[in-house]
Amino acid sequence: MKYKLHCFAQSGNAYKAALMLNLCQADWEPVFVDFFNGAHLTDEFRALNEMAEVPVLEAGDLVLSQSGVILDYLADSFEQFDAASVPEHREILRWLMFDNHKLTGSVSTLRFMRTFAKTGETDITRFLQGRVDRALSVLNNRVSESEFVIGEKPTIADISLCGYLYWPEEIGVDWSAYEGIAQWLDRIAALPGWVHPHELMPGHPLPEAVTDALGGSKPAATTDKKDDQKA
Numbered sequence: 001m002k003y004k005l006h007c008f009a010q011s012g013n014a015y016k017a018a019l020m021l022n023l024c025q026a027d028w029e030p031v032f033v034d035f036f037n038g039a040h041l042t043d044e045f046r047a048l049n050e051m052a053e054v055p056v057l058e059a060g061d062l063v064l065s066q067s068g069v070i071l072d073y074l075a076d077s078f079e080q081f082d083a084a085s086v087p088e089h090r091e092i093l094r095w096l097m098f099d100n101h102k103l104t105g106s107v108s109t110l111r112f113m114r115t116f117a118k119t120g121e122t123d124i125t126r127f128l129q130g131r132v133d134r135a136l137s138v139l140n141n142r143v144s145e146s147e148f149v150i151g152e153k154p155t156i157a158d159i160s161l162c163g164y165l166y167w168p169e170e171i172g173v174d175w176s177a178y179e180g181i182a183q184w185l186d187r188i189a190a191l192p193g194w195v196h197p198h199e200l201m202p203g204h205p206l207p208e209a210v211t212d213a214l215g216g217s218k219p220a221a222t223t224d225k226k227d228d229q230k231a
């Protein structure tokens, strides 16, 4: 195998890299990270990524983390979903940063609280919902004006921004309020090689013991080592 992707099925950040590999028909295999049991916090994993985050891509001796960096590297390697010029590359970076900070940063945390930690609605979920709504509106406007985020062709900006958005019910959003996003997600899903995250990466469904430990059978106020992380 040319590429190994350290990932797990519930990770939208890992999905960005996995989807890119699949769309590029890369020779790749997933390496399961038992995230919900803390595998990313072990010394072994930290030796791969000092940031203790998933995804990590191994390409021979090269080890990369940060989904945006992995996407940029793969776009360069495969000459697919790449920028056509230097200004376009800057535009892609602009959207990758918006995704990481504003969209994925809020969406992934809100989804974690609602679906995995099962906190119920709190001031924090309400705050995050506001952040998510604003970021989704920005994206909705953009993809209502053109087929993809950077014009009429898909790029790694699309692949990054869609990372969590095939789980609307887990986030708690309804695409009927974001018609542009709904159609854009369908356009991405129509690309040859598109596969839903749960089928592309190992670890779905989560074992019951894990869902119970995360939120199902404990009071919302209890803290343990898994409460301050997010998938």
Ligand SMILES: N[C@@H](CCC(=O)N[C@@H](CS)C(=O)NCC(=O)O)C(=O)O
Binding pocket: 010, 011, 012, 013, 014, 040, 052, 053, 054, 055, 065, 066, 067, 068, 100, 228, 229, 230, 231
């Ligand atoms: N900006 C990073 C975010 C990676 C990230 O947060 N990954 C999650 C899993 S989806 C993680 O490892 N979280 C660990 C934590 O928050 O402690 C990227 O795009 O790769």
